[in-house]
Amino acid sequence: MLQLYANIKNRRIELGMTQSDLANKLGYADKSMIAKIESGKVDLSQSKIVAFADALNIKPSDLMGWEDISNNNIEPIKLSSSITIPVYGRVPAGVPIEAIESIDEYIDVPAEYAKGGKRLFGLKVKGDSMYPKYLDGDIIVVREESDCESGQDCVVYVNGYDATLKKVIKKQTTIILQPLNPEYEPIMYEYNDENHPVTIAGVVVEIRRKV
Structure with missing residues (x-):
């Protein structure tokens, strides 16, 4: 799951968004929450992962860092229910x-x-x-x-x-x-x-x- 939090940070920077920008899009009153999430201190539920993906204009699977399995037998990582x-x-x-x-x-x-x-x-x-x-x-x-x-x-x-x-x-x-x-x-x-x-x-x- 640590890769997820790194991907959130990298995608946010790629889009030129500040942590406050992302917090506002997701409805977090405490702007420091994004910093805590990006450092892996806060676990995200499946619904929150989807919300982050929407806010960052990326597919949840890409945000999770799933492997491309088109040419191999690697099983994709599944989101916890x-x-x-x-x-x-x-x-x-x-x-x-x-x-x-x-x-x-x-x-x-x-x-x-x-x-x-x-x-x-x-x-x-x-x-x-x-x-x-x-x-x-x-x-x-x-x-x-x-x-x-x-x-x-x-x-x-x-x-x-x-x-x-x-x-x-x-x-x-x-x-x-x-x-x-x-x-x-x-x-x-x-x-x-x-x-x-x-x-x-x-x-x-x-x-x-x-x-």
Whole structure:
């Protein structure tokens, strides 16, 4: 995929466009986003690759750097497929994801996130307990899981309340919900504590920030 980002930069320069020019054509409010994309710091979905190709007056296949296979047996590189998932403002405990009706918006994400047929959903971050990695208003893409590895950032239910985002640390007899903001204290729970049950709702696979 790094070739894609180099091709975007080369084509933009070839057309005599500035990064601001391209940002305006694509509707990016933050002009520095083009610099981040050209340096490979931001992954592009299939729909975004097509949008860049249109803005740069080039075929998506050429922008991707596909090989000419007319005289050889090289297989073309395929764009990753994407799927559309809902983004929620809150995920109430005890309600299956598919049954939640308060959808804020829909976003496209790479289909490979849903490995093993896992359900995906988006959730808007609220508060600053996970600052600076996560900011209030960020959208996290979550793969629904009932368990996680120690150290993963997860959406969890505690005591039956709405889902919250925390780093999950697993010890031999306890589970720790670790905020990233040092102003907040970690909270420790015993496994199988019926009075303070902790349930994993899903694992974060991507952060999206509107700029």
